[in-house]
Amino acid sequence: MSRNNLPGDRNSLSVREIELPDIDAIVHYWMNADPMFLKGMGVDVGKLPTEGQWREMLTGQVIAPIEKKQSYCLIWEQGGRPIGHCNTRPIIFGKEAYMHLHLWDAGIRAKGLGVELVKMSLPWFFRNLGLQKLFCEPYALNPAPNRTLEKAGFDLVREYITTPGFLNFEQPVKRWEISVEKMG
Numbered sequence: 001m002s003r004n005n006l007p008g009d010r011n012s013l014s015v016r017e018i019e020l021p022d023i024d025a026i027v028h029y030w031m032n033a034d035p036m037f038l039k040g041m042g043v044d045v046g047k048l049p050t051e052g053q054w055r056e057m058l059t060g061q062v063i064a065p066i067e068k069k070q071s072y073c074l075i076w077e078q079g080g081r082p083i084g085h086c087n088t089r090p091i092i093f094g095k096e097a098y099m100h101l102h103l104w105d106a107g108i109r110a111k112g113l114g115v116e117l118v119k120m121s122l123p124w125f126f127r128n129l130g131l132q133k134l135f136c137e138p139y140a141l142n143p144a145p146n147r148t149l150e151k152a153g154f155d156l157v158r159e160y161i162t163t164p165g166f167l168n169f170e171q172p173v174k175r176w177e178i179s180v181e182k183m184g
Contacts, residue, residue: 013113015120018073018085023058025082026073027051029104037106042139044169066128067093074124076103076117083108086121089165094130098137100165101145110144118152126180133179137164140172149176 018026031054035045049057061071073087084104088097101118103109125134138145140159150156154176163170 012079014077015074018075022075027054042168042171047167074121096133098135114148115151136176137173140174154178
C-alpha cells in the first residue's frame with residue numbers, strides 16, 4: 001500500500017464539487033448504511049428516501065444554478081478517490097447555511113481526516129455561497145462530529161432539542177457556528 005492510500009494520511013486529501021458520477025456513491029452510502037450507525041447520527045431510518053428519490057434529489061442539486069440550489073455538496077477525496085461528502089442544507093444564499101458531514105467508510109473514521117476535510121471545505125462554502133455564517137447541528141450524543149467541529153474552529157453556540165433535518169428524529173443537538181470574519 002502506498003503512503004497516499006493510508007487510511008490516516010492527510011497529505012493526499014482534496015475537496016471538489018459534486019458531479020453526476022458521484023451520485024451512485026452517495027446513494028450507496030445512504031442505502032447500505034447500518035441502521036444503528038444511522039441512528040447514532042440522529043437519522044430516523046423510516047424517513048430515508050428511496051433510491052430513486054435520492055437520485056432525483058441529488059441530480060437536481062448537481063444541475064441547479066448555484067443561487068437556486070437547495071443543497072450544495074462537496075466530495076471529499078483521499079488520493080483522488082471519493083471517501084465522503086459534505087453538504088449544506090438549508091441555504092440562504094448570501095447569508096447562511098447548515099453543514100452536514102459524512103465519511104462513507106467506517107475504516108477511515110476517527111483518524112482525524114474529518115477535521116482536515118472540514119477545514120478544506122469551509123472556503124468553498126463561504127466563497128461559492130457568499131455566506132456570512134455557517135452552522136452545523138450534529139446530534140449531541142454523537143461525539144465524533146462535535147469533536148471535529150471544535151477542532152476545525154467552530155464555536156459552540158448552544159445545545160437544544162429539535163428535529164434538525166428532514167431525515168432526523170427529534171433530538172438534542174449542539175449548534176456550532178463559524179463566521180466569515182473568523183475565516184479571515
